[in-house]
Structure formats: C-alpha cells, structure tokens
Amino acid sequence: MHALGRWAQGILVVMALLASPMIAVAQPQTAAFPMPPGGGLQAGPLGLNVSSPSAGTGQFPAAIQIDAASVDAEVEQNKIVDGAMLNPSGPWVVSWYEGTARLGERSNSVMAGHLDYWGVGPAVFANLANLHEGDEIRLTGTTGDVFTYQVEWTRLYQLAELNSGALKEIVGATPVSTLTLITCGGAFDSATGQYLSRFVVRAKLSSVEHPTAREEGEFRSMVSS
Numbered sequence: 001m002h003a004l005g006r007w008a009q010g011i012l013v014v015m016a017l018l019a020s021p022m023i024a025v026a027q028p029q030t031a032a033f034p035m036p037p038g039g040g041l042q043a044g045p046l047g048l049n050v051s052s053p054s055a056g057t058g059q060f061p062a063a064i065q066i067d068a069a070s071v072d073a074e075v076e077q078n079k080i081v082d083g084a085m086l087n088p089s090g091p092w093v094v095s096w097y098e099g100t101a102r103l104g105e106r107s108n109s110v111m112a113g114h115l116d117y118w119g120v121g122p123a124v125f126a127n128l129a130n131l132h133e134g135d136e137i138r139l140t141g142t143t144g145d146v147f148t149y150q151v152e153w154t155r156l157y158q159l160a161e162l163n164s165g166a167l168k169e170i171v172g173a174t175p176v177s178t179l180t181l182i183t184c185g186g187a188f189d190s191a192t193g194q195y196l197s198r199f200v201v202r203a204k205l206s207s208v209e210h211p212t213a214r215e216e217g218e219f220r221s222m223v224s225s
Contacts, residue, residue: 058102059141069127091117125183144211149203177205
C-alpha cells in the first residue's frame with residue numbers, strides 16, 4: 001500500500017451491521033500503480049463498529065515482532081473515523097485502532113499495516129502471508145510487558161466477500177484476548193487502482209512476560225526519549 005495524499009479520495013461505501021445501529025463501512029478505492037507522489041494504494045482498512053473494552057484495563061501496544069514474517073516495527077495509535085480505519089502513517093509502522101482491545105484485554109485488538117508503499121516497495125506487512133497456524137506474534141506494551149499471540153488462522157478475503165457477517169468475524173468483539181492483523185492481498189487491479197483482496201491474520205494470546213523493575217525503567221526511558 002502506497003502513501004495516500006487524501007484519505008477521502010475514491011471511497012467505496014459498503015453497509016454492514018456489526019452492532020446496533022447500522023454503520024457505513026468504508027473500503028478504499030486506490031489509485032493505480034505506479035503513480036505520482038501524493039497518491040497511492042491504501043493499507044486496506046476495513047470499516048467497523050466495535051464494542052470498547054473496559055476503560056483503564058490492558059496496555060497500549062508499542063512494538064510488534066513477527067519472526068516468521070520479518071516484522072520488527074513500532075506500533076502507533078490510530079483512529080476510526082465515520083466507520084473507517086485511517087491509514088497507517090508510513091511504510092514501516094503498524095497501526096493499532098482506538099476502540100479495539102488493548103493488549104491483555106478480553107476482546108479483539110485490531111491492527112493494520114501497509115503491504116507496499118510508493119517510493120519504497122515492500123512495506124512492513126509484505127511477508128504477512130507467510131504466517132501459518134502456531135507462528136508467534138510478540139507485542140510489547142507501553143510498560144514493557146511482552147504479550148505473545150499464536151496464529152490460529154489466516155485468510156484471504158475477496159472484497160466481494162466482505163459482507164456484514166465476514167466483517168463481524170474479522171473485527172468484531174471476541175470472548176478471549178485475540179489479535180487481528182489486516183493488510184492488502186491478492187491481485188492488483190490497475191483499472192480500478194486497488195487490491196482485490198484483504199489478508200487477515202487471527203491470533204490468540206498465549207503468554208505474558210513481565211519485565212523486572214530495572215528492565216521496566218530502561219524501557220520507559222527508551223519509549224519517552
């Protein structure tokens with residue numbers, strides 16, 4: 001997904017009922033590749049209406065490591081505006097979306113990253129499709145705790161499949177601590193300027209490691225610097 005000058009450029013709106021009331025679910029209609037600076041492919045976000053976990057529980061994510069997909073990146077906080085997940089800010093950062101679960105909370109933590117990027121090429125989630133069941137995803141929280149998730153399943157969704165039921169499966173609340181990663185996938189349609197699919201990874205929390213007091217202090221200094 002390449003950098004986009006304006007998020008509002010060419011939006012395909014799909015209606016889906018994830019929770020009452022019905023909301024507009026936005027899919028980006030992206031510009032053809034290659035293209036001049038200021039336009040480009042989207043991160044492939046999905047629209048959603050989520051049930052927020054209890055305030056003050058869990059940790060905000062700060063970093064993500066996925067050995068099997070060659071991912072070692074910072075995690076930024078991003079927003080959902082009018083039912084659409086805003087684009088990650090750059091090729092090497094992963095967005096966590098406000099309103100979804102924080103690390104360790106019982107629900108679905110939703111993140112997205114670019115597949116590719118204008119002027120860069122392959123981006124942070126370029127190898128996400130290499131993941132298989134059982135692979136580990138490590139997320140470091142803002143206090144230094146390391147949350148390890150194990151992949152349960154991966155799936156390539158065609159855009160035409162993203163009805164209300166599929167969207168609820170991808171971004172809806174879950175009864176246990178889960179992680180959902182989203183990026184573009186499948187073929188790229190140069191006529192419409194968009195990828196025709198979205199690749200989704202679902203993982204379940206398997207363990208939490210707590211840092212020692214010294215490690216926590218060093219981590220806090222590193223985060224705040």
